Amino acid sequence: MTTPSGTQELVLPYAADMHVHLRQGDLMRMVTKLVRPGGVDTVYVMPNLQPPITTTEQALAYRDQLQALEPNVTYLMSLYLSPDLTPEEIRKAAQAGVVGVKSYPRGVTTNSDAGIESYETYYPVFQAMEEVGMVLNLHGEVPSDRDNGICVLNAEKVFLKHLKKLHQAFPRLRIILEHATTQDAVEMVKSLGDTVGCTITVHHLELIVDDWAGFHHNFCKPVAKYPHDREALRAVIKAGHPRFFLGSDSAPHPRSAKENVHSCAGVFTSPLVLPYLATLLESFGALDRLQGFACEFGRAFYGLPLPAPSAPTVRLQRMPVAKLSEMEELPFLVPQSFSFAKDESDAQPSASSEVVPFLAGRTLTWRIVES
Amino acid sequence: MTTPSGTQELVLPYAADMHVHLRQGDLMRMVTKLVRPGGVDTVYVMPNLQPPITTTEQALAYRDQLQALEPNVTYLMSLYLSPDLTPEEIRKAAQAGVVGVKSYPRGVTTNSDAGIESYETYYPVFQAMEEVGMVLNLHGEVPSDRDNGICVLNAEKVFLKHLKKLHQAFPRLRIILEHATTQDAVEMVKSLGDTVGCTITVHHLELIVDDWAGFHHNFCKPVAKYPHDREALRAVIKAGHPRFFLGSDSAPHPRSAKENVHSCAGVFTSPLVLPYLATLLESFGALDRLQGFACEFGRAFYGLPLPAPSAPTVRLQRMPVAKLSEMEELPFLVPQSFSFAKDESDAQPSASSEVVPFLAGRTLTWRIVES
Numbered sequence: 001m002t003t004p005s006g007t008q009e010l011v012l013p014y015a016a017d018m019h020v021h022l023r024q025g026d027l028m029r030m031v032t033k034l035v036r037p038g039g040v041d042t043v044y045v046m047p048n049l050q051p052p053i054t055t056t057e058q059a060l061a062y063r064d065q066l067q068a069l070e071p072n073v074t075y076l077m078s079l080y081l082s083p084d085l086t087p088e089e090i091r092k093a094a095q096a097g098v099v100g101v102k103s104y105p106r107g108v109t110t111n112s113d114a115g116i117e118s119y120e121t122y123y124p125v126f127q128a129m130e131e132v133g134m135v136l137n138l139h140g141e142v143p144s145d146r147d148n149g150i151c152v153l154n155a156e157k158v159f160l161k162h163l164k165k166l167h168q169a170f171p172r173l174r175i176i177l178e179h180a181t182t183q184d185a186v187e188m189v190k191s192l193g194d195t196v197g198c199t200i201t202v203h204h205l206e207l208i209v210d211d212w213a214g215f216h217h218n219f220c221k222p223v224a225k226y227p228h229d230r231e232a233l234r235a236v237i238k239a240g241h242p243r244f245f246l247g248s249d250s251a252p253h254p255r256s257a258k259e260n261v262h263s264c265a266g267v268f269t270s271p272l273v274l275p276y277l278a279t280l281l282e283s284f285g286a287l288d289r290l291q292g293f294a295c296e297f298g299r300a301f302y303g304l305p306l307p308a309p310s311a312p313t314v315r316l317q318r319m320p321v322a323k324l325s326e327m328e329e330l331p332f333l334v335p336q337s338f339s340f341a342k343d344e345s346d347a348q349p350s351a352s353s354e355v356v357p358f359l360a361g362r363t364l365t366w367r368i369v370e371s
Numbered sequence: 372m373t374t375p376s377g378t379q380e381l382v383l384p385y386a387a388d389m390h391v392h393l394r395q396g397d398l399m400r401m402v403t404k405l406v407r408p409g410g411v412d413t414v415y416v417m418p419n420l421q422p423p424i425t426t427t428e429q430a431l432a433y434r435d436q437l438q439a440l441e442p443n444v445t446y447l448m449s450l451y452l453s454p455d456l457t458p459e460e461i462r463k464a465a466q467a468g469v470v471g472v473k474s475y476p477r478g479v480t481t482n483s484d485a486g487i488e489s490y491e492t493y494y495p496v497f498q499a500m501e502e503v504g505m506v507l508n509l510h511g512e513v514p515s516d517r518d519n520g521i522c523v524l525n526a527e528k529v530f531l532k533h534l535k536k537l538h539q540a541f542p543r544l545r546i547i548l549e550h551a552t553t554q555d556a557v558e559m560v561k562s563l564g565d566t567v568g569c570t571i572t573v574h575h576l577e578l579i580v581d582d583w584a585g586f587h588h589n590f591c592k593p594v595a596k597y598p599h600d601r602e603a604l605r606a607v608i609k610a611g612h613p614r615f616f617l618g619s620d621s622a623p624h625p626r627s628a629k630e631n632v633h634s635c636a637g638v639f640t641s642p643l644v645l646p647y648l649a650t651l652l653e654s655f656g657a658l659d660r661l662q663g664f665a666c667e668f669g670r671a672f673y674g675l676p677l678p679a680p681s682a683p684t685v686r687l688q689r690m691p692v693a694k695l696s697e698m699e700e701l702p703f704l705v706p707q708s709f710s711f712a713k714d715e716s717d718a719q720p721s722a723s724s725e726v727v728p729f730l731a732g733r734t735l736t737w738r739i740v741e742s
Contacts, residue, residue, distance in 0.1 A: 147598075151580050216631075230517075262587070
């Protein structure tokens with residue numbers, strides 16, 4: 001839409017971000033309040049807390065904490081897959097509204113075949129999940145194993161056979177390959193049935209390996225890979241494939257945990273999800289897919305209602321063309337950091353109390369304005 | 372050799388490290404004095420100073436500085452390939468004892484084919500180098516070009532056709548592919564004639580991509596790659612191929628330049644070159660190749676005499692087997708850092724005045740003892 005003043009605008013429903021880390025403590029208090037400002041009102045919440053969320057009670061208690069901080073967001077809760085998880089707990093969790101179970105590679109104890117063979121020990125749990133309609137979210141990487149040629153660059157590709165096998169064993173179980181980063185993953189998900197979905201992050205639509213080689217705020221897992229992999233992620237969005245949808249994997253870490261001997265993996269995108277996406281999708285000719293990718297396909301896969309016509313909307317405004325050459329157009333500038341200092345009277349946030357967002361200091365083409 | 376006390380020892384000539392960065396200023400003063408303690412008495416010195424060394428005078432002045440700091444090392448000097456370098460300067464440099472010319476990707480101005488096509492503009496220089504017997508050292512990577520699928524992971528592979536073409540154009544010119552990191556590079560060098568050599572660093576015998584993903588002190592260019600690439604480097608050393616030899620690319624950066632928003636590329640290995648190599652080569656069954664790889668093949672390729680039987684030697688001692696399980700065996704421990712504080716009375720070196728070496732804090736199997 002173009003307004004009378006010539007400014008381009010887009011009006012969308014609030015987005016559903018099907019993979020977020022909302023953390024704990026001070027960081028949780030900051031991050032949770034930044035979900036809606038990013039244009040998102042529905043989030044699928046990761047259970048990798050300390051300790052991990054392995055029971056219905058923990059999930060509900062965590063949801064209560066999040067709701068107290070920001071009641072105008074829908075929190076879809078998940079459990080952490082571990083050997084303690086039982087079919088009984090699955091049925092209890094489903095009854096209580098818990099939506100899914102997340103599998104991390106390290107949660108899969110191993111003896112052979114790069115550690116995923118033992119998914120079979122979870123088959124009774126998956127059976128119960130299939131019965132009650134719970135979703136299985138897979139961190140789709142096998143552990144690195146340099147003696148067998150497996151490293152962060154091919155860990156996702158090697159994992160795909162396990163995805164296929166799981167889908168064949170549980171064809172009615174909804175499975176999501178999280179944060180796909182490779183052409184191989186896109187092809188595999190496309191080849192499988194309608195119960196297999198795939199999330200794509202914001203940052204993997206922009207980054208390749210060069211962008212995290214030495215640049216620590218772009219370092220995440222799975223690592224960003226080759227140009228042709230990024231192209232495959234873009235292409236499947238551009239094609240409007242309904243089983244590929246937004247899961248930002250927004251993963252805040254304090255600056256001190258990134259600029260150090262060893263960086264924690266994760267990119268923080270929550271506060272600007274829709275402006276990032278509008279800017280990126282437009283850059284590769286897929287702006288018309290924004291609403292499907294960010295607002296509709298994820299909800300549909302999870303069986304949630306699409307936003308009603310009367311629901312609140314997000315209004316995105318494009319930078320006037322005349323200003324596109326300006327490097328630092330303040331209203332469109334990504335902040336250098338977000339502070340989560342305990343005491344807001346602290347004038348100087350430190351490296352341990354601020355998070356550097358994706359593309360910090362860069363100008364986006366789109367921003368959210370008051371509806 | 373096993374001593375009467377049961378300790379294993381190795382006695383070698385001093386090594387020749389055919390690729391080192393000795394830097395400038397305070398860093399140069401520290402690094403240059405650590406060459407011999409690492410078991411090396413001959414180094415091929417990189418010209419990428421600020422400003423770069425582009426003339427014979429600059430090279431000789433730099434050599435004087437280095438010799439004043441440590442006269443018991445032989446410094447083989449090089450010029451930085453740039454459009455200003457003339458055949459006349461090549462002849463003058465050769466006469467003055469300058470040994471070679473280093474080509475960096477960014478020194479190769481570009482229009483097409485990822486920036487290396489214009490090597491042809493240097494053909495008169497290469498012609499003169501061939502005539503006077505100078506060596507051409509290639510940083511064998513094309514610039515990343517994400518629109519054409521080129522990134523840090525395939526930049527070396529894509530470069531190899533240029534190496535082949537140069538060798539075909541100048542079959543008598545000695546060319547060295549520096550710091551090879553891929554199986555493709557090893558195969559290409561093996562396939563070419565006797566005038567094409569290849570250096571291998573210490574760190575690329577140990578690292579794969581996982582080791583620099585988030586671990587900044589292992590980040591270097593070319594980046595360490597797949598397990599099968601590391602295996603190819605190890606295999607060609609194990610085979611005793613005489614055109615593959617030590618060029619450590621030891622590249623010190625202050626700790627503050629590594630643990631930051633953006634890490635400088637480089638791994639610092641000079642102070643412990645032979646202990647690292649003995650430990651690594653033994654780990655993959657190639658300890659018997661240490662002398663050829665580190666002391667002989669490089670000198671032979673460069674046309675230098677091999678060390679005389681009467682020359683000083685380096686004595687390496689292996690950790691007694693009984694201590695192998697001890698994690699922190701002090702005499703075999705890699706220091707956490709090397710300080711280059713201007714004022715040695717500074718009790719507390721800062722992140723900007725110390726360098727973290729390769730495998731800092733780890734225990735090596737071998738150490739150098741007094742001869």
